């Protein structure tokens with residue numbers, strides 16, 4: 001067993017040091033064991049900072065075993081990014097406890113949390129209260145369909161900024177801006193910059209990031225953690241180049 005310091009502490013320390021982080025999102029429905037082994041190997045070689053696990057719709061019923069396998073095979077911190085409260089396992093280092101603050105669906109703001117609260121507490125997993133914001137990425141993604149909540153329009157930077165600010169003042173510890181898995185357009189740098197300049201929380205960005213250049217631009221616009229899922233499912237070798245693009249910013253960025 002590797003004893004990690006709390007995952008959230010690493011988010012804050014990295015942010016303070018100006019170190020940009022890269023997280024690879026694994027959807028257990030789409031990555032079989034062979035590809036998972038290769039993904040772990042590439043992630044370690046590229047010094048990937050975090051592995052995120054989740055999906056809006058996990059069909060496979062072996063989340064526990066899948067996470068346990070990852071924990072046994074790599075020290076990279078594993079973070080649960082659940083698509084629903086049924087996706088809970090104690091074989092992770094932390095849980096993004098998501099409240100969909102961009103939507104107006106009471107169930108995803110608080111309702112499902114009430115239903116899963118006791119189980120989450122009992123799991124003993126580190127909980128990271130996360131203001132989750134879905135931004136329109138040009139295609140209806142699974143998350144927008146499943147959440148039954150309208151995303152923030154891609155050009156409404158002020159709505160995004162005020163939503164993030166409200167999340168911070170409500171006590172969220174992290175803001176995750178997501179254009180949705182497989183988004184046609186990732187979140188604009190202009191919107192990211194507007195949000196990043198107005199909050200002090202670590203900022204996670206994902207959705208539709210397909211290459212190192214895009215990842216680099218997101219990080220320079222102010223994102224602290226860049227999440228890539230789909231593109232890596234298609235081409236695992238991208239891990240190395242995206243990691244080095246994100247990490248190359250680490251010592252040069254002064255915001």
Ligand code: 1GP
Nearest residue numbers: 181182206207208229230
């Ligand atoms: C989705 O932010 C993640 O919730 C990642 O999106 O799969 O498009 O990289 P992609």
